[in-house]
Amino acid sequence: xxxxxxxxxxxxxxxxxxxxxxxxxxxxxxxxxxxxxxxxxxxxxxxxxxxxxxxxxxxxxxxxxxxxxxxxxxxxxxxxxxxxx
Amino acid sequence: xxxxxxxxxxxxxxxxxxxxxxxxxxxxxxxxxxxxxxxxxxxxxxxxxxxxxxxxxxxxxxxxxxxxxxxxxxxxxxxxxxxxxxxxxxxxxxxxxxxxxxxxxxxxxxxxxxxxxxxxxxxxxxxxxxxxxxxxxxxxxxxxxxxxxxxxxxxxxxxxxxxxxxxxxxxxxxxxxxxxxxxxxxxxxxxxxxxxxxxxxxxxxxxxxxxxxxxxxxxxxxxxxxxxxxxxxxxxxxxxxxxxxxxxxxxxxxxxxxxxxxxxxxxxxxxxxxxxxxxxxxxxxx
Numbered sequence: 224x225x226x227x228x229x230x231x232x233x234x235x236x237x238x239x240x241x242x243x244x245x246x247x248x249x250x251x252x253x254x255x256x257x258x259x260x261x262x263x264x265x266x267x268x269x270x271x272x273x274x275x276x277x278x279x280x281x282x283x284x285x286x287x288x289x290x291x292x293x294x295x296x297x298x299x300x301x302x303x304x305x306x307x308x
Numbered sequence: 309x310x311x312x313x314x315x316x317x318x319x320x321x322x323x324x325x326x327x328x329x330x331x332x333x334x335x336x337x338x339x340x341x342x343x344x345x346x347x348x349x350x351x352x353x354x355x356x357x358x359x360x361x362x363x364x365x366x367x368x369x370x371x372x373x374x375x376x377x378x379x380x381x382x383x384x385x386x387x388x389x390x391x392x393x394x395x396x397x398x399x400x401x402x403x404x405x406x407x408x409x410x411x412x413x414x415x416x417x418x419x420x421x422x423x424x425x426x427x428x429x430x431x432x433x434x435x436x437x438x439x440x441x442x443x444x445x446x447x448x449x450x451x452x453x454x455x456x457x458x459x460x461x462x463x464x465x466x467x468x469x470x471x472x473x474x475x476x477x478x479x480x481x482x483x484x485x486x487x488x489x490x491x492x493x494x495x496x497x498x499x500x501x502x503x504x505x506x507x508x509x510x511x512x513x514x515x516x517x518x519x520x521x522x523x524x525x526x527x528x529x530x531x532x533x534x535x536x537x538x539x540x541x542x543x544x545x546x547x548x549x550x551x552x553x554x555x556x557x558x559x560x561x562x563x564x565x566x567x568x569x570x571x572x573x574x575x576x577x578x579x580x581x582x583x584x585x586x587x588x589x590x591x592x593x594x
Contacts (some may be wrong), residue, residue, distance in 0.1 A: 257443065264443045265528075265535040271439045272543070276555040281544065283437055 230277060230303055234295050237273055241266050252295040267292060274302050315504055316409050319497050323412035326493060330419040334486055340431040343369050345479045346376035351470055353541045356566030359557050371549040376484060377432045378545040379470065380424035383491070385438035386463045387417045387424075393456045409501060416494040423487045436544055440535070448521045450513035457509065458529050458587065461502040463536055465578035468495045507585055514586070526589040529582065533592050537571050538562065568594055 225233065231252060239247045242261045245254075256262045262270060270292065271282050282302070291301045340346065343366050352368070352375050354360040360368065391414055397403055398410045428435045447455075474480060475489035514522060541562055543554035551557055561567050571594040582588040 263531065264441055265531045267441050268439045268535055268538065272555075272558075276543075281437065282439075284439060284441060285437075 231295055255294050257292055278302050312508055313405055319501055320408050322497055330422045342373040344481055345369055345372050346481055346484050347372040348474050348477045354561050357561050357564050374545040374549045377428050378436055378542045380428050381436035382539050383424045384421050384435055387421050390460055391417050420491050448517055454509045457506050459532055461506050462533050462578055464495055464499055469574045510587055530592040
């Protein structure tokens with residue numbers, strides 16, 4: 224598995240590339256990507272696929288709590304930290 | 309009685325005439341041999357790419373089985389949200405004319421899930437999970453309903469192209485052909501209803517919507533069409549079929565000329581309808 228900083232960097236690059244609504248220098252790890260509509264509900268499908276790839280484990284969206292895609296910090300905490308614990 | 313009412317009544321009569329018991333209609337074989345065709349080879353997501361050409365016939369057939377599981381899983385998830393949305397609209401104010409048909413629609417969609425779920429659980433022991441999520445937001449009057457039926461139309465029009473071809477394909481396992489046939493038989497009515505309703509709603513609301521709203525709807529449906537297609541390229545199915553680097557295969561296959569051409573061909577009828585009625589304001593890039 225990639226290191227924490229590699230994962231965060233991959234997420235930042237993916238969000239900037241996919242969204243087209245934000246520049247890399249404007250995106251922080253606590254920028255709310257859903258609330259600010261930087262990522263749409265349809266793009267979330269691709270994000271889930273990308274997270275499955277990075278974490279090498281399937282994601283069951285029915286088990287997800289609200290707000291798990293809020294920002295990069297929250298995504299990292301929910302999808303990568305448990306695997307490292 | 310106007311044309312719209314007459315058409316809805318006609319569809320209700322056809323549904324009553326075609327009513328079947330989903331538990332006794334199909335004869336399920338005990339096992340499915342994964343070394344036979346379960347998806348029409350030309351409809352397999354990787355068909356025409358080096359990933360597909362590099363497989364032996366037995367491997368291609370194994371892939372065709374997991375593609376069928378993916379196709380049926382997509383249908384289950386699509387129909388689950390369809391049933392949810394239809395039930396919410398049943399007897400809603402302003403839906404008096406369509407409510408009688410919504411009853412048939414709900415009944416038939418439930419039966420489809422019995423077929424699809426029956427196949428996936430019996431022969432693969434699973435349904436591939438859904439990855440679609442919907443955010444709530446503020447809508448203009450009529451926009452929410454219109455988007456719902458617009459999405460249903462796109463989803464079902466693509467599925468029906470697959471159903472029609474697979475129902476006739478004698479290379480496929482008989483149970484797969486039968487499921488595709490039964491789905492197509494009901495879907496042909498749902499598609500007629502969908503086109504009628506989407507056109508009727510757009511004519512009713514588009515004059516009161518601002519240009520911004522019409523552009524937003526067009527953009528959303530265009531993105532929905534692209535997102536729907538991506539789900540046909542499922543890394544989990546590739547992995548189950550024994551393909552290596554399933555995520556890379558998915559990413560690369562989506563960019564290849566052969567798969568772009570396939571998506572354009574299958575979606576052509578649906579896109580033409582949406583463009584001719586002014587709903588899609590530009591041709592989607594698939």
